[in-house]
Structures are given as structure tokens and as C-alpha cells.
Amino acid sequence: MRLSSALIIAITFAAAAAVSVVAANFSVKLIEETSEIGVRDALDDAGATWAEVQADGLTVTLAGTAPTEADRFAALTTAGTVVDAARVIDGMEAEAVAAIRAPRFSAEILRNDAGISIIGLIPDSTDRDIITDRFAAMAGAETPVADLIETANYPAPEGWEDALGFALVAMEQLPRAKVSVSAGRVAITAITDSLKDKLALEKSLKSAAPPGLRLTLDISAPRPVITPFTLRFIIDEEGARFDACSADTEKARTRILTAATNAGMAPEGRCTVGMGVPTPNWAQAVEQSIAALAKIGGGSVTFSDADVTLLAQEGSDQGTFDTVVGELENALPEVFALHAKLPETQAPDQGPPEFVATLSPEGQVQLRGRLSTENLRNIADSYARSRFGSDSVYTAARVVEGLPSDWSTRVLAGLESLSYLSNGAITVTPDKLTVSGNTGNADASAEIATLLAAKLGEAEDFEISVTYREKLDPVASLPTPDECEAQIKAITDSNKINFEPGSATIDAGALGTMDDIAEVLKTCGELRLEIQGHTDSQGREEMNLSLSQARAQSVLNELRARRVRTSTFEAKGYGEERPIQDNGTEEGREANRRIEFWLIRPEPSAPTPQTTLESLAENGDNNPEDTTEDAAGSTASDSSGDATE
Template identity: 90%
Template sequence: MRLSSALIIASTFVAAALVAIVAANFSVKLIEETSEIGVRDALDDAGATWAEVQADGLTVTLSGIAPTEAERFAALTTAGTVVDAARVIDGMEAKAVAAIRPPRFSAEILRNDAGISIIGLIPGSTDRDTITDRFAAMAGESTPVADLIETADYPAPEGWEVALDFALVAMEQLPRAKVSVSAGRVAITAITDSAKDKLALEKSLRAATPPGLRLSLDIAAPRPVITPFTLRFLIDEDGARFDACSADTEKARTRILNAAVAAGMTTTGRCTVGMGVPSPNWAQAVEQSIAALAKIGGGSVTFSDADVTLLANEGTDQGTFDTVVGELENELPEVFALYAKLPETQAPDQGPPEFVATLSPEGQVQLRGRLSNENLRNIADSYAKSRFGSDRVYTAARVVEGLPSDWSTRVLAGLESLSNLSNGAVTVTPDKLTVSGNTGDADASTRIATLLAAKLGEAEEFEINVTYQEKLDPQAALPTPEECLAQIKAITDSSKINFEPSSATIDASTLSTMDEIAEVLKTCGDLPLEIQGHTDSQGREEMNLSLSQARAQSVLNELRARRVRTATFEAKGYGEERPIQDNDTEEGREANRRIEFWLIKPQASAPAPQTTLESLAESGDNSADEGAEENDASDEPDGSGDATE
């Protein structure tokens, strides 16, 4: 009986234990399923469908490949909102991120009288020692070179080495400049001594620019230093005019030109604003002197710094001359000294001795008249040959006695003046030196007046009758960019450029057209030009784009082969995106297969000097003053001149 009771009690405990175990297992399963389902639903709602969820007891393991570290962390956070974060086990991985992009390599080079400094980040492959050695050679032993370059161990981007090499070469020509270098681009900010030096420097740099390199130039030319500060105004039978005019400010220039107009000048006056004025009252003194000359009735007034020379015309009334000169002497500001002269009237049969040098339009020079001694004749002959060429000078001057003591100075000053002309003559007499002729230099009169004032002295009389002719000016004679494109259009209208079928090779039958275009471009100077390639819509778009680029480049290469300076040219293909006629007809497709020449014009909104293309949409037509276009399709009727599938 006792054994039976004990057995029952033991069985009861065993049964209870089994029930508890079953209940615990059921509870665990329920918790696992609830946790796994809840976390999975939350991740799906958050867009993390890539995550796998597995519950094991009270823990929840997340696995899978997260697109990024941020999304992996977001998945952990989402799971922590469903179950206790301590129960979440992170078994996820993130995709390998792309290699870190290389930094932007650039360098700033500054050169002035204090030395050379370079700062920036360059690739580790660039030879840093070579750069610093070249700058040290430019600077010299006494000028420091500040090396603030940092390097990064990344490959050099395309166009970096070309840009850096060009910057080093350019810096040798730039004693005062800042050069910014980046891959494929160089920006130069510099200052020159004169507008002429600025033009020469810009031409030199553009001519040396490698193909494909974008060059931005910002070169300033300060006001020229004029020494002596010169002005010469005269009134004669040809009217009132300036031979030379200088002013220290824009306001002073306006005052001087207004005074000349009041004295009878009817032509457009030209007055150079420069530095070196001897007095802040320069404009006042010039106004008063021009007004005095007008009262006398004619002659010339010359300023050489603060020395003023007024020469009246022969035959001027003595009383009028004395009165006007006296008033002017009292009115002139301090510093200015006046010398006035009224020439004596000579008898008609008493002509003075003279020396004459003539320069023909062909460049031939003749020296005739009188020279004071044999030594002067040899010097004049040698000087003329050095200026004009040994085979272009013919000397027929004779030696006579009794000439003025300053005759040699006047003769040599006259020859130097003649060298500023394209053609003309110089006449030297004891009382006067006359220079007349034509020139293609707008500043020639000013340069001659300054020269004669310095060589002869402020009290000597000279006359300058020099005419500026634009056709003689090598710069002004250049056609405008629009005129160049009009000439190209005229050529392509009469003879098309064709390519071999489905090829970028120019057909041999149209190479003569390239010859004509090259001859035009050689006369156009540095023309910013984009050579565009266009196709019709037949074939795949990417193939048409590639073919149009290759054809535009072929045209550029042909121009280079003909020794056209193409540093400012670009070749660009537009494929089929810019049709000018309907591609549904053969005639339209043939018209769309073409090469176009367009000017590259500055983009005003860019923060730094850039270039952009004036598009067809902006122009609204195909007029010759904006672009020249030509059909470059093959003559084959099946349209094989473009890329086809």
C-alpha cells in the first residue's frame, strides 16, 4: 500500500515535469516565431528586403549583404524597435565600396620681383625636383623659390602633365604673373609694359598651346610711361590737328580734345593716356596754349614735359603775336616755360640748303641733298642700311661746307623718323625738319613727335604730315572672324568636303577644298573655332556620335597638316542631335551629314574665363556672319557616308 502511494506521488511529479517541459518548448517556439515574423515585417516595411532574419530562442540573428554601411546600421535599428536590441545579433555584411576618388590636382604659380612661389597638390608620379629646379633656374641665385607643393599617391589625370609642362614654359616668358594649372587647363593672369607687348605675348602663348589644352588669358597692359610727356598741335592750310597728344587722365584727355575742337579741329582726335606728366596742371596749360595758337591764326605748339614751344606761321602780324604770347606767358601755370618764335620772311629766290630721304612703298630708300662732311655721309649711309636693308639704300648726297653745326643731328633724327613709316619722305633744312608719308602704325605720329622733341630740342621747328592707313596696319588688315567664316562658306558652297563611305577619311577628290580653307584660315590670326561634325539619324545613335567626332577631328588634322595654327580650334561631334532638315528624305539626310565651322564665344556667366559655342538655336539661321557649313556626306545615294547598323 505504501509502495503504491509513493509510486503515484512520483508519477505525478514526473508527469508535471513533462507537462512543464512541453509548455516551455511551446513558449520558446511561439516567442521565436513571433520575433522572427515581427522583425521580418518591420525590415520589409523599411525597404531592407535584402536582410535575412533567423530567431533562435530569445536571440534574433540578422544576415545578408547590405548595399551600404548606412543601410546595415538602419536594419539593426529597425530590428531593435521590435525586440530588445540586446537580443539582436548582427551577422550582416556591407558591399565593398568603390575605391576612394582621387583628389583634384591643381597648382598655383606666382612670380614677381620678390621671387617665385608654387602651392598646390600634385600626383606622386610628377617629378617634383624637376619643377623646383626649373623655377630656381628662372629665378636666379639671388631670388628665392617658395616650394609649398603637396603630393598624393594617385595616378596623374589625363591632361595634367601637358598642362603643367606648358605652364612651366609659359612662366619663362612671364616675369610678373599668376598661373593656375589643372588637368587639361591653364589660366594665366599677367601684366605687361604696353598694349603692344600684351598683343605679342598673347600671340606667343596661343601659338605654343598644345592641342586639346584649354588656355585662359587675362593679360593687362598698364598706362604707358611717356617720356618726355609730349604733345604737338598745329594749325595750317590742311586744318587743325594733333601730331602727338598725351594726357594723364581720361578727364584731361577730354579737356584737351575739346580745346582742339574749339580751335578748329574737325577730325577725330587721338590722345594717349599715360604716366609721366610733369604737372597736375597739364590739361590747363595745353588748353591755354591751343587757344593762343588759334588766336594767332596758325602755326604749331609743342609740349616736351614742361617746355612749351609756340611757332607762328610766317607772315603772322607782329602785334598780334606779341599780345597773344604775352597773355599766354602770364596765364601758364607754374613749372611751364614758354618759348615763342615768329619766323622771318625770306626772299623768294633764297631757298635754304636741304637734305632729303625718301622711302618708296617697295622699301627702296634714296638719300639726296647736302651733308656737312664725308664722315656724316658714311654714317647716314650705314644707318639707313641698318634700318632698311643694305640692298635697298641708294646714297646720292654731296658734301658741302657752311651747313649748321647741328646738321648731323637733324639728318640722323630724320632718318630715324622715316623708319616709322611704310613710305614717305624726310626733308631737313636749317630752320625746319619735315616728315611726311603713310604708316600702318596708329601711334607713329606720336612716336615721331616724341623722338624729334627729344633729339632736336624744344625750341626747334619740325612738321609731321603722317597719314595712318588701315590697309598698312598688319593687325587692322586682318579679316574679322565673321569675314573669315564668310570666306569659308563661299568655298564650301562651291565645293563640298566628302568622306569615304562609313569612314572618317576625307575623300581624295575634295582635298583641294581643304587647301582653300587652310589658306583662308592662315590670314585670320588666332581664331577661336569649333569644327562640328553632324550625321543623319540612320544607324545607332552612339555610332553616329562616334563617326561625327572622328570626322570633325579629321578636318582638324588636315588643317594642322597644312600648317594652320589650330591651338584655338576644337573638334566636336554632335551625331544626329542637330538636324537642319527632315531625316525622312534622302535630300534631308544628305543635308544633315555635314561639317560646320562656328566661333567659340565667351560665356559671360562663367566665374572664370571660359569659352562656349553660340548654338544654332540661338542664331536662328545659317548666315555667313555666324558660321559656315558644308555637306560632308559621301556622294553615294545609299547614304553610306554615315554610320549605319
């Protein structure tokens, strides 16, 4: 049977189509293989062995994780050199880039008479306006504040806010200082006017430091300016001693004290190193004069700048006096002028005229004896009232004739000397002015000697017998924090702080105990103190915790009402979690219901050797591992009944 021509044509086209499809599939496979192999080889040659290549028809997909965004882009570029870049599909990822390390936050604060400046880098979270406002308030309206602070949008590291807050508080006490602040650390360099101020400032700053803060103090007390430059050395029946001693250098101080020791003084003598010496030969002149006084056998030698007054003891040998004085006049450096005197021995009589002023420990002053004129009596009375208070002075002195011409000068100088004492007396006679008594100022003898040397002039005799009493010293007499804690414990051991049942209201019977605690705290200066509230285990735990917090806060409020400075106090309730006795008995529950006063003690940790400030800040300074333990010695008990369900 013959096929029709139409069928033959149809079969021919079908066969051709089949051949075309097979050829197209073969071509696509060939292109895929060629593209995949070519791109992979190119990437391997470029070092991008991490990239995976998969061809799908005419498209080439790149996958894998590139080390960086730059490596990912380089792989795309390399693939685009083998096949059309439009055929390359990017399925790659880049490794996550580590977060940029936070900067080291720090600040330098400088304060002096010219103003305040602060420079450094602080977190955005720190309120910059509060800082600048605080400094503006310190500086005053007429003193500039230079704000050179930069900020960075990173979280504040641990310890930063505590360190900066302490620095702001410290700056209020430091008119001349540099304070460096970093997370968990404050370094203070400052200058004070005296050693006494230095010790008081160090004590105040240490007590105010937050727990865990690393505090470095470098506080100096510059040498005082002594005007006039004064020294007074005495040898009498009580022994050899200084009433006042000044030296211009440590070496001069050692020479002077050695000379005094050789003349019979105990080795623990004091001598102030200061500025204002009239000549570099000061130590030489003092050594020679002290040795001369020892040869005479007794008396006093007084230096007021370059004026030297040597008063021999009454009854000294005239020949020895003349010889020693002659030798001293020739030996003293040229700038010094010597005035020497040997008092005449007087026959006993009714005694010389005298003026006496006494100051009692209660602050009462009596003026008795003789004055040369009515005008002097009025002046002495007015001067005493201005110094000691109008209601504290009683004048019973009388006016007589025949007194020395310098009597008024000696009386007023004596009254001024009396103001350096806590209690004592001054006696003025024609030949001598005597000052005696007790003081809380360790330098009072030297200050009185300087005053009298300046007021009385050359060749005038005076005697100073002043005793330093630590209990009268406003700084040295302050109890230590541990002593304050012990005093409060003694009060609360004998008189418990009770509360009304189930309430935070202090029982009326315990208000006297609060008065006693307040009086102790007023003498303690600035303390970091935690007032803790504790309960027994009766009632719900949450209610007991809330009640203990309220009671601790109530005690804090009572102290504030009694004008106790409580800015460094904290009130914290612990509920039933810290019993001190068994809650299974009534006696135990009563003991567990209590208020405790505990010192908050800083726990400084010294850096390891070879560790720099920068490495500390970078490697853990922001996360100190200090542990805070409760201070030893609980000091009080609180209430009657706790909250019950």
C-alpha cells in the first residue's frame, strides 16, 4: 500500500522535531557543564575555594559563606568573567563581623581658682547636662566651666556611674584638684592648706567611696609660709623643750633637733619645715644659740626672723654668761642680731604687779589684776568679748599707776594668745608674759610663740606651757567608724528599738533610744551605714519583707528628723531570711525582730604586679569580682510582732 504524500510530509516534520529536541537538550547540558566547570575553575584559581557552583540551564548559582563582604563581591566578579554576569545568581553569605569593641570611657576633671574643666569620652546614657550643671553650681556665676566632653553610643560599663557620681561629690570638697574617672576607678590628686586638712579630707573621701570602687588618693599639704620665721627653745626645771621650732629644709630640721637633743631635749621633739626663712644659715645660727644656752645652764633663746633674744635663767653665773654671749655674738652669721639679758636676782617682797586672764573649759573668761589706764580696761574688755562672746566675759581688773609703758601691748598680746587655747590662763608681769593651758591644736605652742615674738619685740621674756589634748582636737577626737558602730550597739543592746505590732511606726518608748543614736551619729562625721530591718518567720514572706523595709526606712526618717546627715545611709529590709535565733520559740522570734546598723565597708582590690591602668580598664576593670560581705557587728533590735497572714 502506498503512503500518501501528506503523511510522508507529516512524518518527516515529526522526525525533524524529535531530532531538534534531542539536540537542544544536549546543547543545554553541554552549556551547563561547561559553565559550571569554567566558573568553578576560575574561582579556585582566585582562591575562593569556599564558593559552591551550580549551573541550571543558562544560570549559574554561587553559594557558600564568604570570609568577608569583599571576598563575596570578588567571587561574583570572577564568575562574571566566565559567563555573562546577568546569568550569575548570588546565593552567598558573608561571615558575621564581630561587633566593634566599645571605647574606653574616661574623664579628666580639673579645678582651680581659674575655673573647672572636664575632658573625656562618656556614654550617651550619662546625663551630660547634670554634670555641667553640677560644675557650674560649684564654680559660681563668675567662674568659667570648660565642657570638652565627647559622647559615644555604647552602654555604660559596670562601675562607670558609681565612679562618676563619686567624682562629682568629691569635687565639691576639692577647690584645687585633678580627678581621673574610669569605670570602677577614681584617682584624685589634690592640694590642701595644711596636714590637718589633708588628713580630714582623706578620711572624708574614703568614707564616702562606694563599695568596690578603686580609689587612689594623692593629696599633698605644701610647706606652710611662716611669718615671722620663729623658733623658741627653753631649758628650765622641767627640762629642755621647744615652744616653737621652724626649719627651712629637712636637713636643717635634723640639725636643729640634734642640737636640741644634745642640750637635753627628749628625742621626739617637733619642728615644722616651712617657707620664709630669712637666711640659708638659719640652722647654723640655731645650733650655735642652743649650744650657748646649754653652756649657761638654763633660760630661753627666741628667734624672730633674724632677731635673736637670749634670756639666761635667773641666778646664772655672770662670768659664764658674759663669756658665752661674747662667743655667740662673734660666731653668729652676719645677718643675725643678738640681744642677751641676765635677769637680776630680786629680793622677796609682795610680788610684782600682774594681770591675769583665765579661760574655763566652759568658755567663761575672767579678767583680773592691774591695768594701766581706764582706756586699756575698756579695750581689754571689748577685745575679750569679741573673741570669747559678750556673755562669757567677766572683768574685775582695776586701774593703777606706775605700770611699765608696754603694759597694754603685753596685755592684749596675752589675750590674743589665750584665744588659741581650749582652756587656760595668761599672766602678765613687768618682766614676763606666761601662757599656760590645754588645746586641741597640736601647733598651738608654735603659733603662740610666733605671735608673741612678733607682738612683744626684742629682748622680751615670755613663757609658754601649753598641753595638746587629743580629745580637744576637732579632727583627732572624732571616733572611728568602728567606734561609732560599737557605741550604737551598746545603746541598742540595752534599749531595743520596738515598733507597734504589725506596723512600721516606732513605739513611743523607743524614741529616747533614737535620740541617743542620733547624738552618737552627729559626732561620727560622714559614715556609710546600712540600716537593716529583720523580722521573724511568722506571716507571709512577701509581707515580712515589705514590713522590714518599711521599718528600716522609718528609722532612717527618724534620724533625719533629728538633723543627722543621712546622705550616705541606706535603709534595706531583709524580712525573715537572716534569723539570729530559732523561730520556733517566742524568745527566738523576739530576737529575730530587730533593726541592725551595719557599716558599709569598701572592699578594694589591689591590681596585680606589672598591670597597667589601661590593661585593667580593658580586661575586667568594668567587672570587678569583689565580693561584698556584711560588716561585722550587728547593733540593734527592732519590734514587737511581724506581719501575719
